[in-house]
Structure formats: structure tokens, C-alpha cells
């Protein structure tokens with residue numbers, strides 16, 4: 579999933595200073611799981627904002643809605659009929675949702691309520707960590723299912739650097755060295771000989787280096 | 801033991817303080833409560849494992865938000881006591897009442913009245 583964290587309340591308040599009718603829009607998927615912008619967080623934030631503005635003596639209408647997803651037309655369409663009654667939208671979806679909202683409702687100011695951080699996993703409640711950088715050409719088949727692009731600080735593709743110490747990465751003693759995990763797993767799988775095979779030079783043009791990406795599938799396109 | 805506690809304290813019964821969500825606390829303030837306190841079992845004595853620890857964290861989150869929105873984080877408190885400690889319950893009710901009385905009414909309530917006038 580996409581992992582995000584809520585922006586500090588002060589920053590959100592600053593974004594919304596000029597508006598008197600605001601819709602706080604949460605998202606039921608990724609940001610719900612990482613507890614940054616789901617229904618609960620939407621209710622908490624809307625309540626906090628209502629109290630803040632009231633206390634400032636400002637009459638600000640703050641409503642809340644949580645959409646199934648903000649990265650799909652069909653769910654974003656659900657607010658089309660009410661959007662005219664708001665001066666601004668605070669979206670608690672990831673950056674994808676915020677932008678799709680802004681593209682769809684072109685004349686309505688849309689603000690982000692979260693900082694979108696990475697694609698990752700829930701290690702345990704309250705702890706999330708990165709697993710994928712969407713490089714566009716998955717190499718996990720060669721690396722025992724562990725991604726050195728997202729998990730090695732230097733994105734090394736042919737074994738660890740000289741800083742790998744007792745299984746930890748040189749940038750942070752708490753951080754596992756991705757290559758240590760890859761080697762441990764290759765051993766476990768009885769495929770250590772794979773470690774000897776050199777990875778070809780990676781084509782980074784499918785990553786962000788090649789500019790914004792797009793997938794078009796004519797076989798299913800309507 | 802029929803002990804008296806301040807009549808301004810309204811009790812909301814829950815099966816466990818772990819059921820208290822942050823939004824419940826915030827809504828109470830939004831509706832005009834002057835103070836809220838959560839009375840949980842002693843730490844380590846939760847029947848459901850760690851309900852009172854969760855409650856403490858949520859009270860901390862509420863404090864943080866109330867401070868930021870200008871209502872005052874001190875208006876919400878967590879207490880831990882066992883169900884057999886009636887005198888302690890009364891003591892807490894008095895302590896909290898005195899504290900909130902000294903802080904004055906919830907500014908949200910006042911702002912709402914002003915706006916309605």
C-alpha cells in the first residue's frame with residue numbers, strides 16, 4: 579500500500595485560513611490502513627478544525643466524507659453533486675488522490691492533509707516501512723524476493739557495499755542490510771549460486787528518470 | 801459505601817477504557833464539555849489485556865490536539881484506579897472538578913453562544 583503520515587495540524591490550518599466552507603475528504607484504502615487519512619482520521623481532523631476555527635471566532639463550515647478511493651473516477655464522482663457548496667477541499671488521500679481530485683474538480687482549491695511517503699508494509703501497528711519504489715522492471719526474481727532498489731541505501735544490484743556490518747547497513751545501525759537479507763534468503767532457498775550471477779545494468783528509464791510514467795493497455799481499453 | 805461526588809460529573813459507562821476513541825473525547829469538547837477524564841483500571845490489571853494503556857495513549861493524543869486548537873490540553877486527563885476504590889473515585893472527581901472550575905468554561909461553548917447571539 580501507499581504509506582502516508584498526517585501533516586501537522588498547524589500546517590493544515592495554515593492551508594485553510596482563507597476558506598469558510600471546507601470539505602475534509604478521507605480515503606478508505608491505503609491511508610486507512612496506515613491510519614493517516616481514513617474515516618477515523620477524517621472525523622478527528624474535521625472535529626479539530628471545527629474547534630480551532632470556532633475558538634478563533636470564525637464561522638467556518640467543515641464537513642467530512644470518506645470515499646472508497648480517490649484514485650478512481652467512479653468514487654470521486656460521488657461528491658460532484660455537493661462540491662459546489664464548498665470553497666475548498668482538504669484531501670486526506672495520498673498524493674495520487676489529491677491530484678485526481680484537483681484534476682477532476684478543476685475550479686475548486688484542493689489541499690493535501692497528509693505527506694505521502696512510500697510504498698510499504700505494516701510491520702506492526704504503528705510501524706510501516708518501505709518495500710517498493712515502482713522502478714518499472716521488477717528484479718525480485720534474481721534477488722530472492724528482497725528488493726535492493728528500495729531497501730539498500732545505495733540501490734546496489736550486485737552484492738553489498740563495504741559498509742555492511744553484522745547484517746546492518748552503514749547508514750543506520752538499526753537498519754538491516756538488504757544484501758544480507760538477500761544472501762540469507764538465497765542460502766535458505768538453496769540458490770546461493772544465483773549470487774554469483776552478475777546483474778545486467780539496469781534500465782532506469784522505466785523509473786522516474788524517464789519522466790512521468792503511463793500504462794496503456796489497448797486489450798482492455800474501452 | 802454511599803459516597804457523594806460532585807454532581808457536575810456525568811458518567812459514561814463503557815465495558816473497558818480501551819473502547820474510548822479519540823473522536824469520542826473530541827466530540828465531547830465540540831459539544832461543550834468543560835473537561836473529560838477517563839477512569840481506567842490500574843495498569844497491568846486490564847481484563848482485556850491493554851485497554852487502559854490504549855486509553856492513555858488516546859488521552860495523550862487528545863491533549864495534544866486540544867492544546868493546538870486552543871482549548872487547553874489540561875482539560876482531559878487519564879486516571880487509573882481499581883473498581884474497589886470508591887473514596888479514590890470521589891477524590892478524583894473532586895480534583896478534576898476543581899481543576900476545570902479554575903480553568904473556566906470550555907471556550908468552544910462560549911464561542912458558540914457568541915456566534916448564536
Ligand code: SF4
Nearest residue numbers: 605607608649672675
Ligand atoms: S487515493 Fe491513494 S490512498 Fe486512496 S486508494 Fe488510491 S492510492 Fe490508496
Ligand code: SF4
Nearest residue numbers: 730738739747755756
Ligand atoms: S550496507 Fe547494505 S543496505 Fe546499506 S548501502 Fe551497503 S549494501 Fe546497501
